Amino acid sequence: MFAQQPKYDAEGSGAFIQLAEIQPIHDGLLNGLRFAVKDLMDVAGYKTSCGNPTWRDTHPAAAGNAVCVDQLLHSGAACIGKTVTDELAFGLDGENYFYGTPVNPGAPDRVPGGSSSGSASAVACGLADFALGTDTGGSVRIPAANCGIYGFRPTHGVISVAGVNPLAPTFDTVGVLAGTLPVLVKVASVLLGRWIDDEKEVGTIHILSDAFALSDDDVVLALDESLTRLKSSGVGTIKQTSLHDVDTSCTTGLKGWYETYLVLQWTEIWSCLGSWILDVKPPLGPRTMRNFELTRNVDRSLVPGAVCRRETYFELVKEFLGPNDLICIPTSAAPAPAKGTLTLDRTTGNYYPRVLSLTSIAGIGRLPQVTLPVADVGGIPVGISFLAAHGRDEFLLSAVQRIDSLGS
Amino acid sequence: MFAQQPKYDAEGSGAFIQLAEIQPIHDGLLNGLRFAVKDLMDVAGYKTSCGNPTWRDTHPAAAGNAVCVDQLLHSGAACIGKTVTDELAFGLDGENYFYGTPVNPGAPDRVPGGSSSGSASAVACGLADFALGTDTGGSVRIPAANCGIYGFRPTHGVISVAGVNPLAPTFDTVGVLAGTLPVLVKVASVLLGRWIDDEKEVGTIHILSDAFALSDDDVVLALDESLTRLKSSGVGTIKQTSLHDVDTSCTTGLKGWYETYLVLQWTEIWSCLGSWILDVKPPLGPRTMRNFELTRNVDRSLVPGAVCRRETYFELVKEFLGPNDLICIPTSAAPAPAKGTLTLDRTTGNYYPRVLSLTSIAGIGRLPQVTLPVADVGGIPVGISFLAAHGRDEFLLSAVQRIDSLGS
16 A cells, blocks of 8 residues: 555665575466565575674675575575665664664655564565565564555464574564565465465454553554454454453553563573674664663573463463464554654663564464554554464465455 | 493593583572583583584683573572583484594493483483483484483474574474483473473373384384383373374375475575585584585475475374374384494485484474383383374373383
């Protein structure tokens, strides 16, 4: 619905760190499609920057493609370049201190969202049919929603992350951003190694009230039309559900999920990247510097409790959500912030804590999620998300095709 | 049943790359227990060698502990050192060209098995109560079986691998080796963040005939007593099952699983480690050198097909295996080989292809597995394994306690 005609060329978009012309190796389902690759993933012969120049300069060129890149090239798609990412994939904003802020063509004064910022921008600008991103805590879903395109985070562990730089392996996934849902589904099908048919019956669609309550009023209002259309469509049984229905002992709401997520994510980030940071002492953007201080100083005695809570939440959702059920939430609690307005410290302010509360549902629940670009708030794109049960990626991709066909 | 009294001290065992005395940080379930850590995992302040001196020398000391190490230190256990691993965790034999071959105290002329060779040796020698290992294609299960101790490979993705060097992330897991089953279960409980009760009803125990058919006659004979005891115990319903019952269209048996596993594992290994190898050109042991040539030259056009087959196999097992069912197989197709007898090329000879055919069941099926030290072949320990459905780690750990209590 946004940027149907390209308004930005590759240079003007700021989406790319490096252009390429890598032809497909074999014909396949993705014949004729062009894709961009987040520069956190290896493409043979290229250096992977991970969004930081010192990382690029202290690591060799890639000996081979990331497995997910190979899957696409062996299925008919051509790679057109590598895209800007938030530094070391740690961020949801898309403002990279060194490589700039890729354009959000749907709202040029707003951030594109991150960390798969350039991937979202390249697709939203019409420069690529689809792009690979990574999603640890929302890094595909948030930029897709901000830029008014489709985004898919798979069930953790089902798409190969080999050749992709780790951030927090317990949550790291390779996801897809695309300009149309049929393209998203085709690409996901290749990466998952599964055939997606579109005949699946949808059970209950749980409108998660906690997630809507946490979101800006104008986001909720903007999504209302989609929900109304969904309710009258006959696709599934619509039900208002609160987290308390899932977890009757829950007193903390999504805050408990958010806090559990943060402890685990920060601990893992420092375990993955701390050694390089202490050794090399790379220049980092101010927000990235602050983020890594947080991960370094996290109280690791909280980890055993957080692991137990994560498993409890996971198990509760597993028991609650039927194989053909969906959860529906706003993808983000707020529209994309204006450029340059985010606070230095992500734990303060009104943005990160609310957005991560919503994105942590898929992370903690190990659930697949698709965001659909269905609305806007004063011209700024916002997305609606559907999540399915753990491992039900095929069903989710099938169900959202029915929902998306209701129109927007 | 083996090495109840330590016969080897730390130096004599050859199990350790570095000794340490790291006290627990908090009391907990593991109070009083001492553990060793495979030197593929970070311990704060120490260099991680990954079993190769050049890796050690080209990487900084660890800024923090691997998350799994922190979970143990925060639960009352003390760390006594870091253990030898096959180079870059790529091997099942335990013969490290640079750091030697840790002792297999149950059969000193035999290899301990790898890649968690030192972890198995340290536990089997009675020097540690338990040890952390990693298991991608059998690297906890095989050395545990070879050395006559208990070993656990969890469901992929449920125990954090942050701070653990990747080999093939689609299959990489952190597992546990222990001298007694109660210790194994306690440690697994901490790492999983789940309480293991021992009151679970066991459904059908499928004796997988393909796995027994593939194994040495004397291994099958050695395990026969355990199977007979199991059959008369009333624990579960024992059933002879073939792969054909799981996959009626299957014509290739476990060979199809093995070949699918190899393509995916080798592709991922090269995507993870190839860049470093081409850049640094490290000295490697002859077998490791040959292994990496294989991964470099794998035909990556096979990947899309292999991913589809993996998902088909995974789905078939998921449909077949009930939540309280188990699969029973020999842990290894053969007893530990004599030292120095393995061929240079792992694809030839009678050892690796058969062993990996058995270990690939958990890898491809994403199943948790426990090996129990129940028998020996002419004094060489052999193990029997039980696998449960994806995500049923708690049930598996509960069920094997009942089975193990039948005695050996």
